Amino acid sequence: MAAGDVTGGAHFSTRDLVYIAILGAAWGLVETSLGTYLHALRVPFRGAVLTALGLLLALCGRVLIPRRGTVLMVGAVTAALRLLSVGAVLLSPLAAILIESLLAELVVWAWARPGRVAFALAGAAGTLGTVAHPFVTQGLVGGSGVIAVYGWLIESTARVLPLLGGVVWLLVVCAVGIPLALGIAAGLLAHDLGTRLQERLAH
């Protein structure tokens, strides 16, 4: 079943907004509860894991509410909740949630009737945002000086590259491949879960 766009650009109904609110709250709950554990335990790729889970919920919403803008709205609700949560007045996670949901929204926006492929691509686009996010943040905070630092790091690494060449490539492949795989899995799961939810709520 494809999550088609029934009324592109139309206002959301009250029911749609309530669904968006519940899914946004669920993403917020994942960020604050599971996110706290993952950050405390220093789990690798925790950002990609949290983004994948969040996009799973937001894309589920896209199946339940087949209107353009749903994924971005769920992300906006989550970002606002994140801003409200105690001790988390940081713009970086807020911007990350908004950018990731915007990337996923842009992908599903391109399809009139997004199916499994569109959902997988949307999930992948969203989680790939987590790969680019640290570089964007460092660029914003450090400015053009960061380019000089990257240049120095590349030069320094190049001196020992013959020894570490294989390891560096493996790290690069992991850094991109793992978030990508998580995003694709989240998109596909969102499509299935959303369809099952739709059937269950219809009864």
Added chain:
Amino acid sequence: MRDLRLRGAGSVGVYGYACLLVWALVAPALLQGPRIYWVPCTVIAASWLTGTRRWRSLGDLRTWLLLAGLALVGAAAGGWGSGRPLQSALELPLRMVARALAVLLAADTFAGRVPVSDLAALGEGAGLGGLSFALGVAMNTLPVLERTAGRVWMALRLRGGLGRRPWRACSRLALTILALSLGRAQEIVEAAEARAFSPGRASVKGSAWKSGDLGLALGLALWTVALVLVG
């Protein structure tokens, strides 16, 4: 102590603080040499004059670690210890630290001074209609959702946990939690409609430019021109 806040500074809103944040990001690129150190000083002065008395990030160890890290990496990249004069070797790390401090403090001021309702109104103005309503519902739903998730998880554990097929159990767990939570949607819709709420008719007062916003933006623009021209 006499309050030295600017007259009308209390009327600085979301646009004013956004201008300060954008200025902190853009100004360092326009200012050469030691003039960059005016950027964090200006951000501190503007934040203080608009009522900020405490910057969260300054009390956070991570901020100082970030600044120290930038200084060390910048010094290494700037050629410190490789025979370059100390002054030129330290220029890069000091510029980076000044910029980072300005951006962090401006972001801190933005996050601390702008109410979430204003941000939601800004979102509504940007085309995310119904965001304020959805945010209100989400805030009320959060504890219910937490309880529901706790109960469903407990029920699963009492039946033997995730079992031999943890993936399938997790999928069922997520489906049950979401179905139970979304099942409550009808009650919320009826409650909202009983109060005559309709998304098409709901009028959220959008954030307008305030006199303080204009004053702050104009002041920053003039100050930038002065710094660029006079130095």
